[in-house]
Amino acid sequence: MPTVAQRCLRPANLPGSGSPDDIMKLKIAVQKSGRLYEDSVKLLKDTGIDLKNGVNKLKTESDNFPMEIYFLRDDDIPQYVEDAVADVGIVGENVVYEKNKKVEVVEQLGFGKCRLSVAVGRNEKYNHAGDLSNRRIATTYPFLVQQFLDKHQVKAEIHEISGSVEIAPGIGLADAIVDLVSSGSTLFMNGLKEVDTVLQSQAVLIKNKNLGDAQQQLLEKFLFRVRAVKKARNNKYILLNAPNDQLEQIIRLLPGMKSPTVLPLAEPGWSSVHSVLSENDFWDIIEKLKAAGAQGILVVPIEKMVV
Ligand code: PRT
Ligand code: ZN
Numbered sequence: 001m002p003t004v005a006q007r008c009l010r011p012a013n014l015p016g017s018g019s020p021d022d023i024m025k026l027k028i029a030v031q032k033s034g035r036l037y038e039d040s041v042k043l044l045k046d047t048g049i050d051l052k053n054g055v056n057k058l059k060t061e062s063d064n065f066p067m068e069i070y071f072l073r074d075d076d077i078p079q080y081v082e083d084a085v086a087d088v089g090i091v092g093e094n095v096v097y098e099k100n101k102k103v104e105v106v107e108q109l110g111f112g113k114c115r116l117s118v119a120v121g122r123n124e125k126y127n128h129a130g131d132l133s134n135r136r137i138a139t140t141y142p143f144l145v146q147q148f149l150d151k152h153q154v155k156a157e158i159h160e161i162s163g164s165v166e167i168a169p170g171i172g173l174a175d176a177i178v179d180l181v182s183s184g185s186t187l188f189m190n191g192l193k194e195v196d197t198v199l200q201s202q203a204v205l206i207k208n209k210n211l212g213d214a215q216q217q218l219l220e221k222f223l224f225r226v227r228a229v230k231k232a233r234n235n236k237y238i239l240l241n242a243p244n245d246q247l248e249q250i251i252r253l254l255p256g257m258k259s260p261t262v263l264p265l266a267e268p269g270w271s272s273v274h275s276v277l278s279e280n281d282f283w284d285i286i287e288k289l290k291a292a293g294a295q296g297i298l299v300v301p302i303e304k305m306v307v
Contacts, residue, residue, distance in 0.1 A: 025066045026218040029086035032058075032071035036203050039111040040090045044069070046303075047225035066218060077206075078103050084208045087215045088222075093201040094180060098141045103206040107223060110230055112203035114182040116141060118148075118196035121169055124176075126195040132156045135175040138168035141198070145178045148198045166190040231305040234279050239298040241265060242273050246293040253288050276302070 030040040044051065049065045061068045070086055077089040078101040089103075092112050096105060118137075120126050129152035139145050142160045149156055159174055166186050168174040180201070181187060181194055205226065207219060242250045247262065250273060254260045260275040273294075277285055282299075289297065 024214045024218070025061065025068045026088065026215055026222060027068045027070065027086045029070045029072050029077045029080050029089035029091075031074045031077070031090070034074060036074060036090060036092065036112045039109075039203065043090070043109065043111075043226065043229065046229045047222065049222075049225075065222075067222070075099070081206050081208050084210070086208075087211055088205055088207045088219060090203055090205055093204050094141065094144070094199060096204060096206055097199065098143050100143055102209055104209050105204050106207050106219070107205045107226060109203040109205060109226070110233065112201070114180045114201050115197050116144060116178060116199040116201060117181045117194045118176060118178050118198065119166075119181070119187050119192040119194050120176045122191050122193050124193075126176075128152075129154050129196060132176060136173070137176045137178055138165050138174035139178040140165060141178055144198055148178070166192060225304075228304045228306050231307065232302040235276050235302055235305060236279065236282060237274070237300045237302050238277050239272060239274050239296075239300070240289060240294040241296045242271050242292075242294050244269050244271055247271055247273070249292045250289060250294055253285055253292065276305075 028044075030044075031037045041051070044062075044067075049067055050063045051060050051069060052063050053060055057071070059068065059070050070080070072080060072086075074091050074095050077086070077091040078096055078099040080086045081089045081103045082101040088106070090109065092114070093105070093108075094114070094116050096103065118126070118129075118132070125131065129148070132149065133154050133156060136157045136159055137145060138159045138161050140160065140162060142158050145158050149158075159168070161168065161173075165177045165179040167190060168177055169192065170190060177192065178198055179187075184194060187194055205223070208215075211219065238254070240250075251260055251262070254273065254275040255277070260273050263272045263274075264270075265272055277299075286297065286299075
């Protein structure tokens with residue numbers, strides 16, 4: 001059986017000596033600066049991929065994983081991935097679906113969450129998409145807005161602008177806007193209210209549709225790590241002390257990976273219980289555990305989780 005490194009040798013380089021330069025790398029495009037930059041680099045770091053020489057340049061590589069990292073504007077990433085300049089990329093779903101390039105979404109990454117929303121003046125009426133009929137809508141997302149209007153069979157005028165969309169109604173350029181929203185404070189400060197959702201978005205990993213076998217194998221290796229990091233981020237390790245007469249009830253509250261670990265404490269009549277809790281129902285379960293008599297509850301982050 002050839003090793004992964006052998007399988008990854010570029011055919012064009014085969015006559016060479018098989019030096020490290022000959023090894024095929026997974027080329028990944030991430031945002032150069034902006035809202036996705038830090039989380040993208042952190043994700044690579046958390047998957048154990050170290051970047052050489054810092055990150056303040058157009059391209060770098062990893063010391064310990066066959067990966068080359070390109071730092072680009074987010075809007076350009078889908079095109080680069082379609083053209084196979086990069087094999088994979090990290091970018092917001094809003095950009096992927098607006099650019100509509102031939103790329104495949106492989107995994108949602110759980111950061112960069114926002115929504116592409118319709119907003120109108122605070123005192124305007126809006127009950128449904130039909131209220132946009134014959135109105136002027138300012139946006140940097142003309143493709144997604146047109147899809148939204150078509151879906152609701154509404155005809156409206158789309159004004160594509162390149163930034164500061166939120167000021168368009170105030171200066172009389174539009175009656176409504178479609179823009180990204182996270183906290184909602186930008187809309188609020190501009191006298192607008194959010195009235196409808198065009199798209200829920202988060203950062204995703206996209207890939208070129210025709211990856212070669214070697215890159216596909218590297219992608220799977222990378223994805224395995226990404227999923228372990230995501231799982232760990234969504235779960236917490238919990239340790240608590242329980243009186244033995246309450247053990248059964250407490251164990252029933254804890255899902256655990258198989259079932260909770262129970263160890264006797266030095267103090268007779270007490271046990272230590274260890275388990276893993278999902279972030280989603282965390283507070284709910286903690287309250288029930290306390291009510292059931294659990295004491296000394298410790299909650300610790302998990303670094304990686306392979307199940
Ligand atoms: O330079 P480059 O082209 O790479 O970056 P960019 O300026 O186009 O994008 P950037 O860095 O602003 O955003 C990158 C990605 O982050 C977006 O494509 C989204 O996928 C995601 N994201 C998450 C957001 C937001 N949240 C967000 N709130 N992108 C932009 N915003 C803006 C929004 O446009 C509006 O101006 O923040 C403002 C609203 O925020 P709130 O909190 O006031 O509602
Ligand atoms: Zn951009």
